[in-house]
Amino acid sequence: MSRVYVAVDLETTGLDPERDAIIELGAVRFRDGEILDLYSQVVNPGRAVPRAIQQLTGITQAEIARAPRLADIASSFRAFIGDAPLVGHNIGFDISFLRSHNLYRFNPGIDTWTLSLILLPGLSSYKLGRIAEHLGIELREAHRALDDAAAAMEVFQALYEKGAALPRRVLQTINRIAESSDWPLRDLFREFEQEAARRWGRGARAEKRKPVEPLFDRFQPLEPIKNPQPLDVDELVAMLEPGGRFAEHFPHYEHRPPQVEMLRTVAEAFNQSRHVMIEAGTGTGKSVAYLIPALAWAVQTGRRVMVSSNTINLQDQLFNKDLPDLKEILPFDFEVAVLKGRSNYLCPRRLKNLLQRGDLNRTEIDVLARVLVWLQHTETGEQSEIVLLNARERAVWQRICSDPHTCSPTFCLEQGGRPCYFYQARRRAEAAHLVIINHALLFADVKVDNKALPPYEHLIIDEAHHLEDAATNALAVTVDHPGFAAHLRDLTPLGGGGEKAGGLLSAIVTAVKNACPSDRAEAIAEISRRLVDAAPSLDLRMHECMDAMERFLQEREARRKDGTRYDIRLRITRDVRAQPAWVDVEIMWENLDIVFKDFLEDLARLLGGLQDLSNYSIANGEALIADLQSILEALLETRQVLKEAVDKPDANTIYWLRRSQQNGIVILHSAPLHVGNLIEREVFLPRDTVILTSATLRTANSFAYLRERIGANDVDEVALDSPFDYRSAALLYLPTDMPEPNRPEYQPRVEEAILRLSLATEGRLLALFTSYAQMKRTAEALLPALLEAGLTLHVQGQGGSRQQILDEFKQGERAVLLGTRSFWEGVDVQGDALSALVIARLPFAVPTDPIIAARSETFDSPFYQYSIPMAILNLRQGFGRLIRSAQDRGVCVILDRR
Numbered sequence: 001m002s003r004v005y006v007a008v009d010l011e012t013t014g015l016d017p018e019r020d021a022i023i024e025l026g027a028v029r030f031r032d033g034e035i036l037d038l039y040s041q042v043v044n045p046g047r048a049v050p051r052a053i054q055q056l057t058g059i060t061q062a063e064i065a066r067a068p069r070l071a072d073i074a075s076s077f078r079a080f081i082g083d084a085p086l087v088g089h090n091i092g093f094d095i096s097f098l099r100s101h102n103l104y105r106f107n108p109g110i111d112t113w114t115l116s117l118i119l120l121p122g123l124s125s126y127k128l129g130r131i132a133e134h135l136g137i138e139l140r141e142a143h144r145a146l147d148d149a150a151a152a153m154e155v156f157q158a159l160y161e162k163g164a165a166l167p168r169r170v171l172q173t174i175n176r177i178a179e180s181s182d183w184p185l186r187d188l189f190r191e192f193e194q195e196a197a198r199r200w201g202r203g204a205r206a207e208k209r210k211p212v213e214p215l216f217d218r219f220q221p222l223e224p225i226k227n228p229q230p231l232d233v234d235e236l237v238a239m240l241e242p243g244g245r246f247a248e249h250f251p252h253y254e255h256r257p258p259q260v261e262m263l264r265t266v267a268e269a270f271n272q273s274r275h276v277m278i279e280a281g282t283g284t285g286k287s288v289a290y291l292i293p294a295l296a297w298a299v300q301t302g303r304r305v306m307v308s309s310n311t312i313n314l315q316d317q318l319f320n321k322d323l324p325d326l327k328e329i330l331p332f333d334f335e336v337a338v339l340k341g342r343s344n345y346l347c348p349r350r351l352k353n354l355l356q357r358g359d360l361n362r363t364e365i366d367v368l369a370r371v372l373v374w375l376q377h378t379e380t381g382e383q384s385e386i387v388l389l390n391a392r393e394r395a396v397w398q399r400i401c402s403d404p405h406t407c408s409p410t411f412c413l414e415q416g417g418r419p420c421y422f423y424q425a426r427r428r429a430e431a432a433h434l435v436i437i438n439h440a441l442l443f444a445d446v447k448v449d450n451k452a453l454p455p456y457e458h459l460i461i462d463e464a465h466h467l468e469d470a471a472t473n474a475l476a477v478t479v480d481h482p483g484f485a486a487h488l489r490d491l492t493p494l495g496g497g498g499e500k501a502g503g504l505l506s507a508i509v510t511a512v513k514n515a516c517p518s519d520r521a522e523a524i525a526e527i528s529r530r531l532v533d534a535a536p537s538l539d540l541r542m543h544e545c546m547d548a549m550e551r552f553l554q555e556r557e558a559r560r561k562d563g564t565r566y567d568i569r570l571r572i573t574r575d576v577r578a579q580p581a582w583v584d585v586e587i588m589w590e591n592l593d594i595v596f597k598d599f600l601e602d603l604a605r606l607l608g609g610l611q612d613l614s615n616y617s618i619a620n621g622e623a624l625i626a627d628l629q630s631i632l633e634a635l636l637e638t639r640q641v642l643k644e645a646v647d648k649p650d651a652n653t654i655y656w657l658r659r660s661q662q663n664g665i666v667i668l669h670s671a672p673l674h675v676g677n678l679i680e681r682e683v684f685l686p687r688d689t690v691i692l693t694s695a696t697l698r699t700a701n702s703f704a705y706l707r708e709r710i711g712a713n714d715v716d717e718v719a720l721d722s723p724f725d726y727r728s729a730a731l732l733y734l735p736t737d738m739p740e741p742n743r744p745e746y747q748p749r750v751e752e753a754i755l756r757l758s759l760a761t762e763g764r765l766l767a768l769f770t771s772y773a774q775m776k777r778t779a780e781a782l783l784p785a786l787l788e789a790g791l792t793l794h795v796q797g798q799g800g801s802r803q804q805i806l807d808e809f810k811q812g813e814r815a816v817l818l819g820t821r822s823f824w825e826g827v828d829v830q831g832d833a834l835s836a837l838v839i840a841r842l843p844f845a846v847p848t849d850p851i852i853a854a855r856s857e858t859f860d861s862p863f864y865q866y867s868i869p870m871a872i873l874n875l876r877q878g879f880g881r882l883i884r885s886a887q888d889r890g891v892c893v894i895l896d897r898r
Contacts, residue, residue: 003191004031005110006080007087007153009145010094011057013049017100021045022070023059025077026145029084033157039080040146042067052787057144070101077103085187087156088149089113089128108184112155114366115185119162121374121386125804131155163188164195166373171196174369177355183365219431221454228301230271236292237264239329249329254886258720259285265718266691267293270458273688275715277464277707279697281722282880286693287314287322290460291434295326295334297458298433305434306456308442310463310470312384313803313826315436323434337425337432341441342402342452345422346371346381349623351400367396381421395486403630404448430454439466443474446682457688463825464692465873468709471675472851477641479668481546484638485539487631492532494539504631505531508610508624515618524613527606534599541592545642548588550666552581553657567662571850572645572655589646596639603632641670656850673854680711690715695722696876705869729883731891738897741841747774750840750895751781754816757836757893758782763791763814767838768824768878772797774840775818786816796820809833824878830885837882837892843874 007028014020027039042059044067054060086109088094098104116123116131123134132139132151135158139151163171171193178186239245240260247253262280269276270293280286294305309315315338323336354360355368367388374386383401388394402422429435437453439461445452461467488494492503505528513521557568576582607628614621645655645668652673659666672678684690692712699705703717735753739746758765769775779795786793792812794805796819809817810833817823824843844867845852856862882890 002031004029004036004084005087005153005156006030006082006084007149007156008081008091008094008098009088009148009152010097011053011059011145012097013045013047013053015093017096020097021047022097022101023049023053023064024057024145025073026147026149027077027080028146028149028153029080030153030157035153037080038146039077041073041077043070043073044068045070050784052784055787059144074101074103085110087112088152089131089155110156110185110188112152112159115156115159115163115188117387118185118366118369118373119159119166121370121377124807125801126387128152128155135159160192163192164199166192166196167376168193168196168200170372170376173355173372174365177357177360177368178365180358181360181362181365183362185369189369219427221430222298222304222433223302225300225302228303231267231293231296231300233264233267233271233293236267236296239292240288245329245331249325254723256283256285256723258723259289262286262289262693262718262720263292266290266460267296269691269716270294270297270689275684275687275690275712276692276718277697277703277712277715278691278693278718278720279703280693280695280720281724282695282883283722283724283886284695284720286695287318287462288326290462290691290693291318291322291326292330294458294460295330295434296332299332299334303458304429304432304454304456305458305460306437306442306453307434307460307462308437308439310439310466311826312438314462315438318436334433335431336434336436337428338436339425339429339441339453340382340438341444342404342422343398344383345402345420345425346375346378346383347400347402347420347422350403354400363392364396367393368400371400378421380425404451426454439463439470440474442683443471446678447474457686459683459687459689460691461683461693463694464710465694465696465706465877467679467692468675471679471710472671475675475678476669476671477637478670479638479641480665481543482665484542484635487634487638488535488539490627490631492535494536504624504627505606507620508606508628511619511621511624512610512613515616515621516613520613520616524606524609527602527609530602531599531606534595534602538592538595538599541588541595545585545588545592546666546668548585549657549668550659552579552585553659553666555581568659569848569850570657571853572649572657574649577647586646589642593639593643596635600632600635600639603628603635607632641668645670654850654854669850671851673858676709676711678711680713684712684715695880696873699869699872705865706873724883724886724888726883729886729889733891733893734897735893735895736897738895741896741898747777750774751778753893753895754778754838754840755782755785757838758786758791758816759789761836763812763816764832764834765816765836765838766809766823766827766829766834766881767816767818767840768881769818769820769840770843771841772820775820778840779818782816790814791816794818796823824874824881827881828884829881830888834882834884834888835890837879837890839875839878839892839894839896842871842894842896842898843878844871 007030009026010022011024012020012022022043023045024043025039025041028035029037029039042063044064046069049059049061049064081104083106085107086095086104088109089112091109091111091113095104095109112128112131113126116126120126120131120134123130128148128151129139132155135155137151137154137158139147171189174189175186175193178189237260240255240263241247242255247255258280262278262284265276265278266289268274278286280289291307294307297303298305307318309318319336319338327334351368351371354364360368370386378385383397388397402420435454435456441452442461485494490504492505509521509525509528512524516524553568553570556570570576607625610618610621610625610628618624641655644650644653649655654671654673656669657666658669692715697703697706698719701719703712703719706712707715738749754765754767767775767778769778775796779793779798783793792815794809794812794815794817796802796805802822805817806823806827806829809815810829812833815833819827847853847856847867856866859865879892882888882892
């Protein structure tokens with residue numbers, strides 16, 4: 001490091017640089033880890049500072065009153081930082097204030113948060129304290145500007161060392177893709193490469209690549225055992241009885257009769273090839289109750305068992321806690337694997353292809369830099385090991401993840417230089433007795449004709465109350481112009497330019513010319529030229545069609561004048577298609593389809609022509625065919641959805657338009673109206689054994705509602721009560737003086753109730769909302785009072801991932817947590833950390849949601865037959881967060897008089 005840097009931090013009265021003021025400036029001027037100078041100054045903003053900010057920072061109003069105004073010290077601060085690059089954690093916040101107050105006008109700065117995402121893959125949190133702890137840096141007093149600036153300097157110095165220690169080939173690749181960009185970290189990574197070169201020149205050891213291990217050597221597929229014996233149910237049950245293996249292994253083991261009964265039911269279902277729905281109340285210990293017979297069956301018969309969950313939390317619990325415990329207890333050995341959907345795994349070949357593009361933007365470079373560094377350490381290639389911050393970053397991942405059309409065990413190794421991570425995971429699953437998957441993958445396997453999962457005959461579905469939603473989501477399709485244009489750009493740049501313009505078509509023409517006779521090559525080139533020439537026109541027609549849909553949508557919504565801040569949705573029904581204004585959509589669709597149909601026919605001809613040349617040694621021929629087939633199938637699906645939605649609807653499909661308030665993009669959606677028959681046909685009928693379980697499968701003590709929704713027509717039923725004594729452990733409080741939720745006075749009363757409860761319980765409170773907007777308004781109203789009372793407020797979506805926020809809530813002694821839908825389930829907080837649960841509204845589905853509205857129309861009495869049962873299941877899940885052990889005590893308050 002030879003440049004001078006300045007680490008900077010500010011304390012402010014709020015988050016808005018246009019309205020809020022700076023109350024403290026802190027800066028450290030340094031080079032090569034040596035502090036050259038310090039700057040620290042409290043600033044008088046000329047206004048009262050909120051009490052909460054005083055408590056947070058420790059800066060008193062009296063100290064502020066004695067301080068100079070910003071105008072008096074501005075020149076000295078500008079002189080201190082000069083033109084040096086600024087360093088800070090979430091530096092964009094500080095720079096926005098500095099620029100707003102005319103204190104800084106140079107580069108965007110170096111964000112240690114962004115840098116940590118690249119150089120420290122796999123951290124549970126990227127807050128400054130967690131990063132410093134990981135790097136062995138001791139933080140001083142928090143929320144004072146100079147101390148935070150000094151901490152940012154130390155973190156930056158440690159990150160600089162890690163960056164300069166990266167393999168040179170990684171640094172060279174990052175610098176090559178960033179060379180002509182405006183990436184904020186471009187100059188810093190050039191420094192890393194220069195420093196790495198200097199160290200290599202001073203005799204550093206040569207870099208060694210990890211040897212590529214043969215893909216299938218370690219994992220041999222599971223072989224079924226001939227004439228296997230049935231499970232000894234009594235022997236398995238004995239493990240859970242008093243004095244059994246579990247009592248011997250766990251000193252505080254509690255014998256739970258419902259758990260024993262569930263284990264017996266599952267074991268007998270395996271022996272008798274039965275399908276069973278088991279509702280097991282909270283505290284039953286259902287995962288152990290089904291894992292023991294499942295593992296015993298798989299080992300005894302050589303036939304794998306699939307276990308499907310809806311949430312990652314349950315997958316993690318099974319794989320990281322329950323199964324390691326069983327490994328120590330059970331009297332037999334077994335192998336377990338976790339298998340996720342293809343899109344969760346990196347494709348080395350697709351990564352290599354994207355890295356060769358010369359027009360990458362900031363977001364793409366950010367993600368690719370993270371991936372290139374992470375690739376030096378990962379064993380699984382799973383996306384969950386790196387952080388993707390938003391939809392734009394997830395879109396980049398979709399361009400480098402495994403794809404069913406373009407990936408194979410050999411493609412990635414031959415073309416990308418690494419084994420295919422998905423096929424490694426698939427091979428592990430083929431060798432495992434028990435494979436953990438999720439509901440999304442369960443139905444993705446259905447969608448690709450059972451090619452995603454290894455063959456299986458035995459299935460356990462936990463969190464089975466989500467099965468209908470999972471099937472619906474798996475079979476849903478979306479169409480939007482940016483996604484459509486991305487497919488065209490993969491074929492050829494939309495500016496045209498012939499066969500030398502780049503993209504897949506150019507690669508196909510070049511490869512065929514180099515391998516085939518001129519007449520065959522010219523035929524391919526001619527089709528390619530037609531496609532290149534047609535692509536810009538097709539893109540324009542698609543834009544015009546989606547634009548017509550947007551105009552129709554806005555015209556309809558303008559009549560409402562409700563000022564909604566949510567995404568705008570409109571279900572496309574027969575009545576909608578009968579509107580005069582819909583004619584414009586039909587005309588634009590017809591104009592689009594004239595070009596679209598010809599384009600797809602040429603694309604299919606090109607694919608067929610390429611397949612006919614398989615006898616020639618075309619470079620990357622298989623990969624080119626696979627890439628072309630993938631794009632063709634995606635575009636065929638797009639055309640089919642558009643055609644149905646505009647004028648030829650399928651009776652079992654729901655269509656709707658959505659305009660995102662965040663980015664203004666109009667998206668056309670389609671989803672199945674009924675999925676029960678599909679679930680019955682694809683999940684139940686082909687399997688010998690299917691176990692469906694959850695803490696909430698019944699409404700009004702009946703399985704009838706869920707049975708009808710998921711096609712569970714020939715399935716036995718078992719209901720097991722929770723071992724918890726709710727009458728003595730929980731108090732349910734139903735205020736009768738709350739206004740109706742649609743009244744303006746309702747929200748202030750919710751805020752008042754949650755605040756009073758939080759103060760009474762000294763934190764230890766979880767509040768569940770059905771609306772993110774209501775949760776956010778409540779958080780803004782509560783924060784000052786909670787801070788003044790010394791309570792910490794955690795809010796979903798602010799300050800970390802769901803799991804990070806939940807962990808901090810568990811560890812805090814005086815904490816309040818506000819959450820929406822994802823916190824209604826899978827939250828397990830035992831002991832004193834949670835004593836009060838607030839449910840702001842009954843969890844009724846939004847009646848105007850297109851899927852809810854369409855399905856409601858299939859009932860004689862939709863509210864009683866559909867809405868209420870669904871709300872009951874959701875409410876029972878939410879209430880289940882309160883009591884998580886036999887020792888827990890707590891109160892549940894429902895602020896909805898309905």
